[in-house]
Amino acid sequence: MEKIVKNKKIRVRFAPSPTGFLHIGGARTALINYLFAKSMGGKLILRIEDTDRKRFIEGSTDDIVKNLKWLSINWEEGPNVGGNFGPYFQSERLSLYNKYAEKLVESGKAYYCFCSLARLDMLKKTQIAQGRGNSNYDGRCRYLTLEQVSELKKAGKKHIIRFKAPKTEKIKINDLLKGEIEFSNFLDDFVIIKSDGYPTYHLASVVDDHLMEISHVIRGEEWISSLPKHILLYKSFDWALPNFIHLPVILSPNGGKLSKRDGAVGIKDFQEKGYLPEALINFIAFLGWNPGGEKEIYSLDDLIKSFSLERVQKGGAIFNIQKLDYLNGFYIRQLPIEKLAELCLPYLKEGVDVKHLQKIVSVYQERLKKLSEIKEFAGFFFNDIEYDRGLLKWKDMSDKEIEQSLENSKKILEKIENNNWNKENLEDILMPEAEKGKDRGQLLWPLRTALTGQKASAGPFDVAAILGREKTLERIKKAIELLD
């Protein structure tokens, strides 16, 4: 009935469940799919696997869509863009899954099961008590006659549909990344349609991957163990197998599963903290993949150009935020000032003048690792500052010396007119004065701390220039008062 089109077209999909927000692992799977599609002239399909109504989280589809876009991972078919193989939400394809499940029942490859959850639970407990490591359905409903089935149905008994799994079959499959994988063990009669009428992942993904003509299934390694189920399903429908690629998982710094405890894992969190999509993409791509050369800064386009599946790592990589921070700082330094200022704006109080911010940002560009840091770095430009008088002390200067130093700066600066108040001029005038002292810090440190209230900051000339004559002199005066 279904047309089995076998073409050489590359079609891949990213198929997240809306049970949470887009996280690092998901973004990585999406990226690899995207890079593979783009580098091969194929298409990326986004499919939302919303078949678990219990774990469904409102808003997660939006989050996934929004953040993929933010990362510039674009799909050719799926939510927002449509396509010829829709709908792209599994909840809108229920009749399809039921049709195929029924087909399997008709051909004797699947069966109705009326067992209650309570019985199943009991079964599992006894099996485990008997010392079996895992439990299997005992097949009670497997040989129900047609009459028995229709009677139970008539009686209004809830049912599910189970797949009749062969008990002994050996299954071999060639994973394009891992190589040949052989599964030797018996299989359970796994569920394909749940009692709420929704399909399980196994049925839904196989049906969809087939109908959507997916050529390469690229997904996380956690799916390897259910591969035999999928293969059995393909076989019983008499469908051609797609290629499988199972990506290693991303590990947390302690080696386990990446979780919220490890800091930000949601892509949205990274965005809010001020990571740039370019940095995140570059970083995620290199988590388990490497082009082979010594160049490590790659734009999305660069990645597409040099991507190849063979170079994806087999082992799981640990997510180490330090390298991300480095990359992010690097990408921030590449940004034009206008752009940087625009990106920093949301982290500051409202009403910040853009031109003013551009000056500030140009001074802090090489210090920023995350955009959000602008708040701590540059807060003193906008707010009154408070600090301990001890901060003003350079090396072993006495209070008297600090005061003299500040008075000296003040005296000099007061002579500079407003229209000459710029960094170069300030530096030209103050520097010779600083050179007169034991070391430059004698003049420069008290000045800088008086202006910023910070132990570490941009240089005093930059700061004074941006602060303006009035505020600069005011802060010096305040510092002197603080010393009295």
Next chain:
RNA sequence: GGCCCCGUCGUCUAGCCUGGUCUAGGACAUUUCCUUUUCAAGGAAGUAACACGAGUUCAAAUCUCGUCGGGGCUACCA
């Protein structure tokens, strides 16, 4: 427990397929130095790895086996 995947510096990795060019290369982190008013940025140098044990071979990070270690799955979740 069972099934499956993986194993090169602290971390991401190059090299492994097609043994010799590997006294194992790069990056992040770390240390030191230079620059310097602080913090960055930049420059220079340093520390640091083939999990272990057998085997094959003239030769093994590279091939084979075993051990150990790590991870995943083991749901009417995906």
